[in-house]
Amino acid sequence: MNQQKVYLSDELREYLVKLPDIDIDQLVDVWSQPLPESFRVNTLKLPEKHILERLRNKNIRFKKIPWTRYGYILEENYEIGVSLEHMLGLIYIQGPVSMAPVEVLDPKPGEIVLDMCAAPGSKSTQIAQLMEGRGVLVANDPSIERCKALSSNLQKFGVLNVVVTTLDGRAFPKMVGEFFDKVLVDAPCSSLGIISKDWSVGKNWTLKHAKRLSRLQNQLLKAAFDVLKPGGVLVYSTCTLTVEENEMVVNNLIESREDAVVEKIYLDGLRYREGIIDYDGLKMREEIKNTVRIYPYHNNAEGFYIAKIVKKV
Amino acid sequence: MEIMSDSERKFFENILREQHGVEKAFREYILIKTGEDRIRATTHETIEVAMKLRKILQIGLYIAKFRKSRNEVFLTIEGSQLLNDQITKNVVDLDEESALRWMKGAPIQLPRNYLSLYIVGRLNGLYLGSARISRDGKAYPQISTWRRIPEGE
Numbered sequence: 001m002n003q004q005k006v007y008l009s010d011e012l013r014e015y016l017v018k019l020p021d022i023d024i025d026q027l028v029d030v031w032s033q034p035l036p037e038s039f040r041v042n043t044l045k046l047p048e049k050h051i052l053e054r055l056r057n058k059n060i061r062f063k064k065i066p067w068t069r070y071g072y073i074l075e076e077n078y079e080i081g082v083s084l085e086h087m088l089g090l091i092y093i094q095g096p097v098s099m100a101p102v103e104v105l106d107p108k109p110g111e112i113v114l115d116m117c118a119a120p121g122s123k124s125t126q127i128a129q130l131m132e133g134r135g136v137l138v139a140n141d142p143s144i145e146r147c148k149a150l151s152s153n154l155q156k157f158g159v160l161n162v163v164v165t166t167l168d169g170r171a172f173p174k175m176v177g178e179f180f181d182k183v184l185v186d187a188p189c190s191s192l193g194i195i196s197k198d199w200s201v202g203k204n205w206t207l208k209h210a211k212r213l214s215r216l217q218n219q220l221l222k223a224a225f226d227v228l229k230p231g232g233v234l235v236y237s238t239c240t241l242t243v244e245e246n247e248m249v250v251n252n253l254i255e256s257r258e259d260a261v262v263e264k265i266y267l268d269g270l271r272y273r274e275g276i277i278d279y280d281g282l283k284m285r286e287e288i289k290n291t292v293r294i295y296p297y298h299n300n301a302e303g304f305y306i307a308k309i310v311k312k313v
Numbered sequence: 314m315e316i317m318s319d320s321e322r323k324f325f326e327n328i329l330r331e332q333h334g335v336e337k338a339f340r341e342y343i344l345i346k347t348g349e350d351r352i353r354a355t356t357h358e359t360i361e362v363a364m365k366l367r368k369i370l371q372i373g374l375y376i377a378k379f380r381k382s383r384n385e386v387f388l389t390i391e392g393s394q395l396l397n398d399q400i401t402k403n404v405v406d407l408d409e410e411s412a413l414r415w416m417k418g419a420p421i422q423l424p425r426n427y428l429s430l431y432i433v434g435r436l437n438g439l440y441l442g443s444a445r446i447s448r449d450g451k452a453y454p455q456i457s458t459w460r461r462i463p464e465g466e
C-alpha cells in the first residue's frame with residue numbers, strides 16, 4: 001500500500017529548494033510520518049529510577065534520548081497520555097528535539113529565569129525541573145487562553161517557585177531592566193519543523209506570514225537580551241526552518257547589540273547542521289554558524305533552530 | 314490574591330493537624346489565598362520577584378482548598394505530595410486499580426471505618442490528594458475535572 005504523503009504548497013517548495021544542504025524528498029518522507037512519542041520523567045516528584053521502574057513494571061519499553069537529561073523515547077505504541085503516571089505528573093509528554101533548547105539554556109538551581117513565550121509549558125516545566133525548586137522561574141505568555149494549559153502543566157509538574165505572567169514579552173525591559181540570569185525565547189513561528197503534527201501547515205505556509213512573524217521575533221529577542229544580566233545566557237529557538245525567522249533574527253540582534261556573543265552549541269548525539277550565513281544575497285556574521293539548524297530527517301523527529309547568546313560582562 | 318494572615322494560617326495548620334496529624338504544615342513556604350477558597354504555596358524569593366512584575370496570573374502551586382466556615386481542608390495531589398510523610402493520620406493505601414479509580418474521581422470502598430470525614434490516598438508512597446468520606450463508607454476523591462483520567466481508559 002502506498003503511504004500517503006504530505007502536500008506542500010508551490011510557494012513552500014520553491015522556498016525550501018533555495019535552502020543549502022536540504023533534502024526535500026527526505027523531508028517530505030519524515031513529515032508524512034507521525035513523530036515518535038517521547039516523554040520526560042519528573043524528578044521534582046520522584047527519583048528518576050523510581051519512575052522508570054514503575055513504567056518498566058507495566059511493560060512499557062523506552063530508550064534514553066542522548067541529548068537531554070531525563071528524556072526517553074517510547075519503543076512501541078502505548079497510550080501514555082492517559083496513564084496514571086502522566087495524570088500524576090510523574091512524566092511529561094514532549095517531543096525529543098523540543099527538549100534540546102532548555103538543555104542549551106542549562107538553568108541552574110538558584111537562578112532567576114524567564115521563559116518569555118511559555119505556553120503550553122513543556123519548556124517551563126523542564127526549566128523548573130533543572131532548577132530543582134530553587135531560584136525563581138517567570139513563565140510568561142501574552143495569551144490568557146494559552147496560559148490555562150501552562151498553569152495546568154506547572155501544577156501537574158509540582159512547580160512551587162514560579163510566577164505566571166501574561167505580558168507582551170516586549171514590555172519586560174521597561175519593567176525590570178537587566179534582571180534575569182537566563183532567558184528562553186521559544187518564539188511563535190511558522191512551525192515548519194512540526195508539519196508531521198499538522199499537515200495543513202505545509203499547505204497554508206506563505207513567506208509573507210513568515211516575514212510578519214520575523215518582525216515580532218526580532219522584537220522579542222531584543223527585549224529578551226535587554227533583560228539579561230551581564231554574563232547571562234539567552235537561548236532563542238523556533239520549530240521552523242525559514243532563514244527569516246531564524247538566522248536573520250539572531251544576526252539582527254548581534255548587529256544591534258555589541259555585547260551579544262553567539263556561542264557554539266554542544267548536544268550529545270543530536271544530528272544537525274550549522275546555521276546558514278549566506279542566503280539569498282545576504283551575508284550574515286560568521287558567528288551565526290554557531291547556531292544549529294535541525295532538520296526533521298536528521299533525527300526522525302521535529303525540526304528546530306537553536307541559538308545560544310551570551311551577554312558580555 | 315492575598316497572603317494568608319498569621320491567624321488564618323494558624324487556623325489552617327490546626328485543621329491539618331487534626332485531620333492528618335501534620336505538625337508543621339508548609340512552614341517553609343508563603344501561603345497565598347486566591348479565589349474559590351484556594352490556597353497556593355510558594356517561596357519567599359518567588360514573592361520578591363513577583364513584586365517587580367505586572368500582569369501576574371498566578372504564583373506558586375495550588376496546594377489546598379480551605380473552607381474556613383466548615384473547618385475543612387482538602388489537599389490537592391501536589392499539596393499532599395509536598396507534605397508527604399508529615400501526613401500521619403487518615404491515609405488509605407491504594408493498589409494500582411483503586412488509584413486509577415481515584416484518579417477518575419470515582420468512589421472507593423474503604424477497607425475499614427474511619428472516624429474522620431477526610432482521607433488522603435496513597436499509592437506506593439506517593440500521595441494522591443484528599444477525598445471526603447461519605448456515610449456509605451466510600452471515599453469520594455476531590456480530583457479537579459481537568460485532572461481526571463477519562464472514563465473508559
